[in-house]
Amino acid sequence: MAEPPPKSVLARGLSLLGAFGATDVELTLAQLSARTGLPKPTAHRLVAELVSWGGLERTEGGYRLGMTLFVLGQRVPRQRSLRDAALPYLEDLYEATHENIHLTVFDATDTLFLEKVTGRRSMPIVSRVGGRLPAHATASGKVFLALGPPSYLRRVVDAGLTRLTARTVVMPGLLRQDLARTVARGYGINREESETGVVAVAAPVHDHRRRVIAAVSIAGSAHRLDLERLAPAVRTAALALSREMASR
């Protein structure tokens, strides 16, 4: 199903990079052409330029995203400064709990995962660095919606509250009640709302103007994690990181 391809040459080239989804490893030229709507000869010519730049790499069967994108991606200042400042605190939390530790930001209507610290004893869960989950279904997302500007919640509600599990909060009224509790507590909670069997607790990271710029969370097994007991540790890490971000 080809959709109309972008008009400009630059946008066409970039659309070839965007054709790779979160779980794609490699795509053939035919797939790239179909996903972007570009005729095969055009796709072929632009792909060759992307290969020489390093944004794509040729494989036996087609093409995969190339190391140049990874290197550039690590230079993105918004993630770099947060990640560098956060890592020691995330490591402390990991060492104290051996659960999944996340650093997240709000992006569009999603929780975007900037960093994930995990180990052999952590429960395997779906989150991945650079990946997303709908904000209303995550502990971090509730922090952003409860403590961020009202436009965040408007955008999320307007986009529709998609259901991920039987426990996802999909009614705007119930979500607002949950967010009021988040404000009162000072941390967000997710009880199997993004993934069955997985719970999480998240606390806000503020900048020097007290704007919420990120969240720190712990996620793991619903049978093992005592969220109320873990909340102070998460809040302490988020407060320490806030102080560090404010002083930079």
Place this chain on the structure above:
Amino acid sequence: MAEPPPKSVLARGLSLLGAFGATDVELTLAQLSARTGLPKPTAHRLVAELVSWGGLERTEGGYRLGMTLFVLGQRVPRQRSLRDAALPYLEDLYEATHENIHLTVFDATDTLFLEKVTGRRSMPIVSRVGGRLPAHATASGKVFLALGPPSYLRRVVDAGLTRLTARTVVMPGLLRQDLARTVARGYGINREESETGVVAVAAPVHDHRRRVIAAVSIAGSAHRLDLERLAPAVRTAALALSREMASR
């Protein structure tokens, strides 16, 4: 100092992304124009397209790299599969030592850092995720040059062995002796060759065909790290990761 700008529109657009160096946070339109050799009106038009794609973000004073690049960079399969498989082993090493733990690959003539686990008690050192150091000056690089295909060493020697510290090995003959010792030991050692006061030990990660695809290293203070004592831990982690990569 403008150099001749790339010919094609796609290459011109990509050159604007490549204008951001490892430590740049934001660049003005004038800087972007100067670094790429593109006339200001052309740069302005292409920058607008990159902003709408998300590869650049507008700031008060200019432009910075955008989150789309971070998200795409995390989809690069070569780093993603290695990073995902390695993280538990890197965390184990970190917890056992509290030093800087690296996952690296060979790229062009450099050691490219795919992951770095570090904490409050680790010595602050120059390495950063997505960053590079010349291969001949790092413990991981010596692993790649000693155990990888001969073309690696040829490329590095042809490029010239740059000096980073008083201890960097800059004579090809001495480097070959060091690599022979690396083969005999099975791990690489860096004694203040990339950064004064910093030493490191690195072990190879193999794929199912016994090709070296990555290295795991520990780096820290020259006064504190006993490299011979740490080598078995690094080798054990690299072997476990090799087994996991071979089974995928």
